[in-house]
Amino acid sequence: MSAQQPSIPQGTRDFGPAVVARRNYIFGVIRRVFEKFGYAPLETPTLENLSVLTGKYGEEGDQLLFKVLNSGNFLKKQKGDKIKEQVTPEDLLAGPRAVLPKVAEKGLRYDLTVPFARYVVMNRNTLVFPFKRYQIQPVWRADRPQRGRYREFYQCDADVVGTNSLLCEAEIVLMMSEVLTTLGLTDHTIKINHRGVLGAFYKALGGEGTEVDLFTAIDKLDKIGREGVEKELLERGFSAAATERLFDLLSVGGDFEEKLERLLAAFATAGVEPDNADGYRGLQDLQQVLTYLRGFGFEKWKNLEFDVTLARGLSYYTGCIFEIKINNVNMGSVSGGGRYDNLTGAFGLPGVSGVGFSFGVDRLYDCLEELQLFPEAVATTTRCLLANFDAESEVAVLPVLRRLREAGIASELYPEPGKLGRQFKYADGKDIPYVLIQGPEERAAGRFKLKTLATGQEQTVTLEEALAELAN
């Protein structure tokens, strides 16, 4: 055979039956929680115009976009002349910026947020606001693949746009909590902070450096520690004194409410003006989220933490920000999100505030696997294999097969007569729990043998008894 050895692209995966079933279990839990909170499903195309995607994810993001050659038939066999017309050697020598728009106008969805914003703007005249949508679809990033980082992976987003209500933030905390609890991931921490609080920190430092530098440095605290952050801040023009003031603020202690009070006092001391929209609004917003959560009946919630060091990289957040850490697994955050005030502005619809969050299904999957939390019943598989004796009995058992399926029992007849050993092996390999056997002897007696593979137990039963057992 001179045939090729097939392979799949780096950073992509095939999901076999058992994995699909487990992933669908996670998607199902997330979907049901989203829907219970009034979020409705949206699906957008895989292909988006590059004009929609480019410039929305920063320069690094632009480089990680997968770009698709025009219409598939650019560069096609008969079009030698056309391509020469489209892209000249001069273009090529002029560099990629001249070439790209001529060869690729489409790209693969990079996240679910920008397509959502695009959808909202395109449908703004027919949508009912506030618009609450969830979206569970794959995204693509031309990142360097490594353990746990893929080029094609699913995101599960829920967002609401068209309202400033902090009820949405409170409900996001509830949705996060319900998804994790339903999945059995009870040892988790939902971290919340507010960009305004971080903004007030910046003010409290006395206006050195830039706000973005400050947020970026704080974001790395987990990874590079206090020393690393100090070093970075000094390099970026913050003074040692300012850096010290920052760490005083970052180390504020107490429970949610105590932290709010202490920061309020600290802001006053540090000369953050009471009418500073950012800082005080941040504290007020967080207080209001807490009020809503108490209204729902959640008091002194150990899984919820006001983490003033939470910064989150994405620049479009303007209000509350969230992140979830599973405490008993060594793994980055499994979910994150926040409020943004101008997501649709890039598409000509300014002033639409929204808030949303996203679950990373791959990380949730790994957590569930490591903690052995997948329910056994998750696997979608055949429940009963009918053994196939010979050409005659093969046809004779077809009415039985029909009965099983009509009773809603996923069943199959081994498709060829043959050795029982091979058929048992098939059932075993496919995790089919039961084999139903009717050889000539059983047929004469109007009975079946029902074998339970896990225990090896075999019982002689009537069809009705088999149906009752299999329906359990």
Place this chain on the structure above:
Amino acid sequence: MSAQQPSIPQGTRDFGPAVVARRNYIFGVIRRVFEKFGYAPLETPTLENLSVLTGKYGEEGDQLLFKVLNSGNFLKKQKGDKIKEQVTPEDLLAGPRAVLPKVAEKGLRYDLTVPFARYVVMNRNTLVFPFKRYQIQPVWRADRPQRGRYREFYQCDADVVGTNSLLCEAEIVLMMSEVLTTLGLTDHTIKINHRGVLGAFYKALGGEGTEVDLFTAIDKLDKIGREGVEKELLERGFSAAATERLFDLLSVGGDFEEKLERLLAAFATAGVEPDNADGYRGLQDLQQVLTYLRGFGFEKWKNLEFDVTLARGLSYYTGCIFEIKINNVNMGSVSGGGRYDNLTGAFGLPGVSGVGFSFGVDRLYDCLEELQLFPEAVATTTRCLLANFDAESEVAVLPVLRRLREAGIASELYPEPGKLGRQFKYADGKDIPYVLIQGPEERAAGRFKLKTLATGQEQTVTLEEALAELAN
């Protein structure tokens, strides 16, 4: 605002909440039937190596492949030099064949069959054969978009490989029938034919022209009629006498079994050798499928037609072929499939026979819509909107909201206090059937107003009564 007007690429679609819910209803019906017959889910990546895709769909197919620029970062900003290294102006002038492999090594999945074959070959040492898988995923084709033809659309495939058993063919007929019947599309015809029968036709014509020309011409019978097919055959080297013999064969009448008998006689008359593997095997296979279907209890089945004019374009079919027509809607076939004997041969695993079929969800959707067959309960939406009076009552009703959700009732509180009219409009726009209202007066009385939007009916109820009504 100088912001761009966003758009989506030609031939792609956004699916809003109501459409997603209806599509998921169709997917759900198909999935449940597939699983009941022992097919297990598989998902393959959107990105496949072009070496896997190219050459599998004919020359036209190759041109319809969407190709993805290497790693996303080919043509990236800083890489001007690298691209000049990779692709020279000489390459470009030498034509697209020289350029393509240097800029694009990956493409978008074109169908679900080739990735399935690739998966089988890559996992042949761990899979349990016969391997029965289903796959419901989007595919991409750079076709010219037109009404009902998209560049991004879903396919729903079920295939079994590793057995020659015609039980699989019989069960495909059953699965087709069950999906359509469950969806309410009862007025349908499942057409079946066999490539061997068509091969025997070719033999019966006396060896003129080529087999492919014959099949291609027959395939067009529906569209261009007898005259058109005759014209095409004459142009392709078939004689008028041969063409006449063909139409004698094609016009064989009677029910399934009568057609089998008459063709058997006609083949003998026409000098098709009894040991002609194709023709006689074709009739025998179809007879065996019929035997299985009778075994299942389906006798003289009006929805099943042995259609000797069914040819199906794809060249890889070698045995039975299928197609479904919905009779009371003006629409092409909603499903098709057949047996292939060498699908995995291209990847170095010859001799693996398989059979499969595919539903086109877009056409099924259009049929259900035209015949108004979507169940009303399909829409996934909030069941109850809690009205939001003012800041005080907003917090006061949170325990009610929690109770509703804990009872599994999808519910939301309008996120801002405000005019009831606006809130009713919101419920209406989102197809929320109930609004639950507790103003200061109702709160004092420990009661609620429950309004049914469809009828405008309003009743005063306790929380328990509301829960009971909403749970229905």
